[in-house]
Every structure is written in C-alpha cells, then in structure tokens.
Amino acid sequence: MRLIGTVTPDLPLLVVAVEEESAHLGGRFPVLLTGMGKINATAALATVLARGDRPSEIVNLGTAGALRSGWAGTHQVSRVLQHDLDSRVLNLLTGRTFGGPIELGPEQGPVLATGDLFVSDPEARDRLAQSADLVDMEGYALAIVAQRAGVPIRLVKHVSDEAGEGAxxxxxxxxxGCAKILADWVHTRL
Structure with a gap:
C-alpha cells in the first residue's frame, strides 16, 4: 500500500491496484496504490478511511478483462459481484447472504465480476460471462469498503484484454496504453 498525496474532503481519492495503472495520473488528486487482489485492496482502503481521511468520493481506476468478444474501451461499472465466493452455499448454511452483488448507481453500465483469480482460462471466462461483462481483482472489495464507510465510489475500468488464453x-x-486512457478520463471527467 502506498498513498501519494493527501486525502481531503474536497477531492476524490483515486484508487489503483498497481503503479503501472497510475503512471500517467499526475499529481492533481491523491492516489492510493493498493496492490493486487481483494485482500490488498480491502486492507489499503480500510486503513486510509480508518485514519479519518475522507475524500469527496473514491474513484477506482483500473484495467479489466472482457468476458465476451467485442468489449473494448473505458466503462463505468453499474454493478459488481464476487465470482470466487459461493454466496449461494453460504446462504444455505447460515440463512444469510454474504457477498451479494452491489449496485453502484442508476446509470446503465457493465457488470464487473471481481475475484482473486487472474482469468486466463477459457472455461472460467465462459462461466463468468453468464453473469458479468468484465472481470478484475479489486473492484468488489473497494466497493464494499466504501459502502460500509459511507463514501461514494465509482469503478472505472478500461478493457486491457479478453480474459482467457494469452490474457x-x-x-x-x-x-x-490503458493507463494513459484512464488518466485522460480523470483529466476530462473530474
């Protein structure tokens, strides 16, 4: 985890997994580098928010794999789910829902599946494509931390590859190239 800049209530906090994804952001906004995966993302964002650092919003920028052919470009996610937590079985065991999907806003956008698996297997890709459009390794974790802390969050993903062989x-x-496009999104939208 590395926080670059100072979190203030008048600015968004940009959150990315790795330095490569933040290479072109500049210094206008604070940037939190979390490391890859749900645990690193959770620990990093929860640590910053627990210190009392409250941004105006959290904007998670990152790359994502497309789960179907034809997906390209930059997208703001409207719904995020965990693909590596068997919520159905946990509900059968406990009668409670753990890790259900999170709705991120009324805008129409893609569904993002998050898990601690870099999807490079065509069978995993096809299975995930039944419930999502894109896949990443941090989005759900960041969304749940932000939701519990009461801080608005946006997940903005640029398609870097088609999840599957060669991803x-x-x-x-x-x-x-994805980092340049995401930086341009920040400079034109924030």
Whole structure:
C-alpha cells in the first residue's frame, strides 16, 4: 500500500491496484496504490478511511478483462459481484447472504465480476460471462469498503484484454496504453 498525496474532503481519492495503472495520473488528486487482489485492496482502503481521511468520493481506476468478444474501451461499472465466493452455499448454511452483488448507481453500465483469480482460462471466462461483462481483482472489495464507510465510489475500468488464453501477455503489453486512457478520463471527467 502506498498513498501519494493527501486525502481531503474536497477531492476524490483515486484508487489503483498497481503503479503501472497510475503512471500517467499526475499529481492533481491523491492516489492510493493498493496492490493486487481483494485482500490488498480491502486492507489499503480500510486503513486510509480508518485514519479519518475522507475524500469527496473514491474513484477506482483500473484495467479489466472482457468476458465476451467485442468489449473494448473505458466503462463505468453499474454493478459488481464476487465470482470466487459461493454466496449461494453460504446462504444455505447460515440463512444469510454474504457477498451479494452491489449496485453502484442508476446509470446503465457493465457488470464487473471481481475475484482473486487472474482469468486466463477459457472455461472460467465462459462461466463468468453468464453473469458479468468484465472481470478484475479489486473492484468488489473497494466497493464494499466504501459502502460500509459511507463514501461514494465509482469503478472505472478500461478493457486491457479478453480474459482467457494469452490474457497475462496482453495485459503486460497494453497496461501503459490503458493507463494513459484512464488518466485522460480523470483529466476530462473530474
């Protein structure tokens, strides 16, 4: 975890997983680098918010894999779910729902599936495509922390690859270009 800048109530906090995704953001807004995965994202954002640092909103910027052919560009997510927590079984065991989907706003946008698995297997991709459009490793964790803290959050994802075979290679090749596009989104929308 690394916080660059100072969190203040008049500015959004930009949250990214890794330095490569923040390479072109500049210094206008504070940036939190969380590390990859749900646990790193949860721990980093919860730590910052627990110190009393309250931004005007949280904007999670990052890359995402497309779960179906034809998805490209930058998208603001409207719904996020966990794909590696079996909520159905947990509900059967306890009678309570854990890790259900989170609605992020009334705007029509893609559904994001979050899990601690870098999806590079075509079978996993096809299974996830039944309930989501994009896949990442941090979005759900950040959304639940923000929701519990009462801080508005937006998840903004740029498609870096089609999740499946070759996704890791494609991500490495495209992450800098994705970071430039995400920085442009920040400079024109915030």
């Amino acid at each position: 890791a290679r494609t991500w490495r090749e495209s992450v800098d």
